[in-house]
Amino acid sequence: MSFIVRKLIVNPKIPGDEYLSVYLACDRRGWCGMGGGPKFDRRDFVKILGAFGVVGAGGGLAIPIVKYMMPEIPKAYSYPQTRLVWGDGRPVRASDLEVNKIYLFNYPLHSTPNFLVNLGDERGEPVGVRVKLYTNMSPLNEEPIIFKLGQTRLVEFNVPGYGREYVVEGVGPNKSIVAYSAICQHFGCPYPAMKFYPPGQQVPLARSELVVKGGVIYCTCHGGAYDPYRGAAVLLNPPQRPLPFVKLEERNGELWAVEVLGATVFGKFCNTCAAEEGELVGSETVVREV
Numbered sequence: 001m002s003f004i005v006r007k008l009i010v011n012p013k014i015p016g017d018e019y020l021s022v023y024l025a026c027d028r029r030g031w032c033g034m035g036g037g038p039k040f041d042r043r044d045f046v047k048i049l050g051a052f053g054v055v056g057a058g059g060g061l062a063i064p065i066v067k068y069m070m071p072e073i074p075k076a077y078s079y080p081q082t083r084l085v086w087g088d089g090r091p092v093r094a095s096d097l098e099v100n101k102i103y104l105f106n107y108p109l110h111s112t113p114n115f116l117v118n119l120g121d122e123r124g125e126p127v128g129v130r131v132k133l134y135t136n137m138s139p140l141n142e143e144p145i146i147f148k149l150g151q152t153r154l155v156e157f158n159v160p161g162y163g164r165e166y167v168v169e170g171v172g173p174n175k176s177i178v179a180y181s182a183i184c185q186h187f188g189c190p191y192p193a194m195k196f197y198p199p200g201q202q203v204p205l206a207r208s209e210l211v212v213k214g215g216v217i218y219c220t221c222h223g224g225a226y227d228p229y230r231g232a233a234v235l236l237n238p239p240q241r242p243l244p245f246v247k248l249e250e251r252n253g254e255l256w257a258v259e260v261l262g263a264t265v266f267g268k269f270c271n272t273c274a275a276e277e278g279e280l281v282g283s284e285t286v287v288r289e290v
């Protein structure tokens with residue numbers, strides 16, 4: 001029976017089903033709340049089937065009732081291929097991005113901001129990343145990676161976890177340019193409540209010694225922390241999932257956003273399930289310094 005329920009309510013185009021329970025609480029625009037919304041269990045489903053039998057025998061009203069009872073599945077668009085540009089329209093190139101400075105851009109929706117960072121160490125030398133991780137994970141509870149003089153400046157790391165596996169790899173000459181969602185995976189606090197603190201920059205009011213020296217993305221709402229050098233894996237709960245990773249590509253020296261990998265942006269079961277087509281960013285999105 002549960003198989004039938006799954007088939008009826010899971011959009012087969014959406015990989016994975018970990019957002020199933022959240023999906024049931026989503027509204028038509030794909031935004032979802034903590035609780036609320038229609039909920040089904042096995043007993044409810046049996047009752048509904050019984051009701052269908054009575055109604056069907058009585059007057060053929062089963063189809064409108066099914067439509068009413070079943071949550072509407074918003075359309076899932078494919079990820080836009082979007083060139084990053086400055087406010088004056090110039091394309092963003094890897095060489096434009098200062099090490100350890102925060103830039104923001106919206107992708108894949110106009111309402112979903114992301115960090116764009118050229119990661120570096122405490123001396124401002126670029127640090128490349130190539131990290132394999134999973135959509136679900138326990139916190140690392142480890143020191144953030146802070147490089148000492150003479151160490152290799154490429155982080156190659158496997159973060160343990162479960163769920164879908166994906167790879168976070170930086171772009172640019174040093175593989176140090178990455179982009180992550182700027183919306184916390186816990187309760188959805190966005191920048192500036194959550195922001196990147198470069199190595200050596202004190203995190204104000206940090207609730208743990210682990211993160212006080214920087215080199216982290218820290219959320220002041222409830223003290224959650226992510227490690228941008230290890231794919232934005234969770235360093236400190238309460239977040240349970242890494243920050244979604246915006247895959248970048250270099251095309252003729254210009255930076256493009258092409259896809260979101262890993263967990264979906266907080267509160268959504270699908271990053272491109274926009275009820276209206278205009279919610280997706282188009283062929284260009286503006287990058288701004290903060």
Ligand code: FES
Pocket residue numbers: 184185186187188189194219220221222223224238239
């Ligand atoms: S919203 Fe970020 S830790 Fe709670």
